[in-house]
Structure formats: C-alpha cells, structure tokens
Amino acid sequence: MKKLLLPIIAMCTILFTSCDSDSSNVSKVTFYPNFEMNGDSEVYLNVGESFDDPGVVATEDGAVIEYTTSVSGDLRGGKTLDTNVPDIYTVTYTAVNKDGFKGTTTRKVYVVDNGNLVDNISGLYTSSCTRNGTITPVYQDMKYVMIYKNADGTYQISDGIGLYYAVGRAYGPAYYAPAKVKANSISSNNYTYYQFTVGTFGGKCDMSGLVADPASQTVKFTTVWDSGYTFDVLLKKVQI
Missing domain, CATH: 2.40.128 (Lipocalin)
Known part of the structure; x- marks a missing residue:
C-alpha cells in the first residue's frame, strides 16, 4: 500500500503548487460596443429625396459612448451619401470601448432613379x-x-x-x-x-x-x- 500511496501524495503536491501559481493571473472582462439603431436598417429613396441620418445609440456596459459614421457607395464608390446620385450606400457606425476594442453596425440606403420602363429602364x-x-x-x-x-x-x-x-x-x-x-x-x-x-x-x-x-x-x-x-x-x- 505504501508504494501506491506515495505517488498519489506526490501528484497532489504538484497539482496544488500549479493552482497556487495560477492564482496570480487575473482575468479581465471587457464590454464590447453595443448598438441600438434609430430608424430602419434599410432605407429606400427616390433620387432627389432628402435623407437625415437618424444615427444609432452606442453603449458600453449600459453607458452611452461616442461613435463615428462613414459612408461607402457599393456600386460607384462614393464616400458621401448623395441622394442625387443613384447607388446602394452602406452607412457604417463605429464605436471603440475603453479597452480599444471596436464594434460596428451598418445601415443600407438605396437611392433609386425610378424609371417607368417606357423611356427609362433605371x-x-x-x-x-x-x-x-x-x-x-x-x-x-x-x-x-x-x-x-x-x-x-x-x-x-x-x-x-x-x-x-x-x-x-x-x-x-x-x-x-x-x-x-x-x-x-x-x-x-x-x-x-x-x-x-x-x-x-x-x-x-x-x-x-x-x-x-x-x-x-x-x-x-x-x-x-x-x-x-x-x-x-x-x-x-x-x-x-
């Protein structure tokens, strides 16, 4: 029995030592940006109609944080949303939490030249x-x-x-x-x-x-x- 017991005691000693050394490591919780979109996530406009971006509410662990907005024309590559120019625009909202982690959400805005198919197929x-x-x-x-x-x-x-x-x-x-x-x-x-x-x-x-x-x-x-x-x-x- 003694021969069997000694290895078990030795193994327990190793395990306890490992746990003690690991106890110095502290896990950190980070809260990624969360977004609540104001208005619709897809907007459809005829050419020339106005668009006022309702934006989003960005939060980190329930607290409101700042965000930035960027625009890209999916078809024509524009960097601003011009309702006189037909395109499928992606509006991207970006926020960064206090630990430097970034989050994004997007809205699609379709600016359409609405042709009648008689003399315009747009x-x-x-x-x-x-x-x-x-x-x-x-x-x-x-x-x-x-x-x-x-x-x-x-x-x-x-x-x-x-x-x-x-x-x-x-x-x-x-x-x-x-x-x-x-x-x-x-x-x-x-x-x-x-x-x-x-x-x-x-x-x-x-x-x-x-x-x-x-x-x-x-x-x-x-x-x-x-x-x-x-x-x-x-x-x-x-x-x-």
Missing part, C-alpha cells in the same frame, strides 16, 4: 436567374440589381448575370458582373451591348435580348459567359 430590381436552364429556388427573388444612367447616357446594370454568384452563391460584391447597354429605342427593345466580365472570375460576357415590359414592370435578358454558362435573367422592379 430602377431597383429583384433578380431571378437560371444558369444553363436550371431553375433553383436559391437563385430566385435575389436582392438587388440596380440600373442607373451613366454620364454618357448609357445604362449601368450592377450585375449582368443577375446576382448568380454575388448573392445566389453568397460570394459577395467581388463577384458582381457590372454590365452596360445603350438604349437606342426602349419601346422597340433596341440596344447596343458592351462586353463585360464576371468580377473575380474574369472571362468575357455577352448580353443580348434585353426586353423592358412596363406592364409587368420587368426587365429580362440573356448573358453568355465564355466559361460555358448561359444566364437567363428576369428582373422585377421594386416599387419605391
């Missing part, structure tokens, strides 16, 4: 997309494709493959496929198309068959990507 659209004829629920009613006019009068389409990768596959904005068309006659569905690429993937895309239907408030088109895929896209206009 607008904000949900997208339903098939690839090589395959219909899958995850690629239906995706949010959002924006169409707006460029300074040269052409129309910019934020994703010429209907958000298939950016939203449907959840790859994000780096996989947008920005496209451009010139409307020779919207009523006659006569457009000039410009070749474009698919974000990070690259490759060449050719759009054709764009049809704007004011009765159904839809725009549809087909894009052929040289990677071997054909996208049929149906955009449904969001009423702002």
Whole structure:
C-alpha cells in the first residue's frame, strides 16, 4: 500500500503548487460596443429625396459612448451619401470601448432613379436567374440589381448575370458582373451591348435580348459567359 500511496501524495503536491501559481493571473472582462439603431436598417429613396441620418445609440456596459459614421457607395464608390446620385450606400457606425476594442453596425440606403420602363429602364430590381436552364429556388427573388444612367447616357446594370454568384452563391460584391447597354429605342427593345466580365472570375460576357415590359414592370435578358454558362435573367422592379 505504501508504494501506491506515495505517488498519489506526490501528484497532489504538484497539482496544488500549479493552482497556487495560477492564482496570480487575473482575468479581465471587457464590454464590447453595443448598438441600438434609430430608424430602419434599410432605407429606400427616390433620387432627389432628402435623407437625415437618424444615427444609432452606442453603449458600453449600459453607458452611452461616442461613435463615428462613414459612408461607402457599393456600386460607384462614393464616400458621401448623395441622394442625387443613384447607388446602394452602406452607412457604417463605429464605436471603440475603453479597452480599444471596436464594434460596428451598418445601415443600407438605396437611392433609386425610378424609371417607368417606357423611356427609362433605371430602377431597383429583384433578380431571378437560371444558369444553363436550371431553375433553383436559391437563385430566385435575389436582392438587388440596380440600373442607373451613366454620364454618357448609357445604362449601368450592377450585375449582368443577375446576382448568380454575388448573392445566389453568397460570394459577395467581388463577384458582381457590372454590365452596360445603350438604349437606342426602349419601346422597340433596341440596344447596343458592351462586353463585360464576371468580377473575380474574369472571362468575357455577352448580353443580348434585353426586353423592358412596363406592364409587368420587368426587365429580362440573356448573358453568355465564355466559361460555358448561359444566364437567363428576369428582373422585377421594386416599387419605391
């Protein structure tokens, strides 16, 4: 029995010594910034409408703290929110706690040129997309494709493959496929198309068959990507 007992006593001594040395370490609790948003997290505006940012309430362990605000145009890269310029703006609110830890929250502001699809195809659209004829629920009613006019009068389409990768596959904005068309006659569905690429993937895309239907408030088109895929896209206009 003595031979068995001695190792046990030795082991207990080692354990108690370890606990004593660890007792000098003190854990510190930090409270990360918490945000309460004033107003809606998504705001929809027609071009030219005013926007007064209602801001947020930032707190640390229940106490109100200061925060900063920054803006980024998702499509055009602007750093200020200009309601005369159509874009999807991300407003980011940032606060830092007393230990230097940062927290953020965001608001989306959609500034939309609301065209009538008779002589203007600009607008904000949900997208339903098939690839090589395959219909899958995850690629239906995706949010959002924006169409707006460029300074040269052409129309910019934020994703010429209907958000298939950016939203449907959840790859994000780096996989947008920005496209451009010139409307020779919207009523006659006569457009000039410009070749474009698919974000990070690259490759060449050719759009054709764009049809704007004011009765159904839809725009549809087909894009052929040289990677071997054909996208049929149906955009449904969001009423702002």
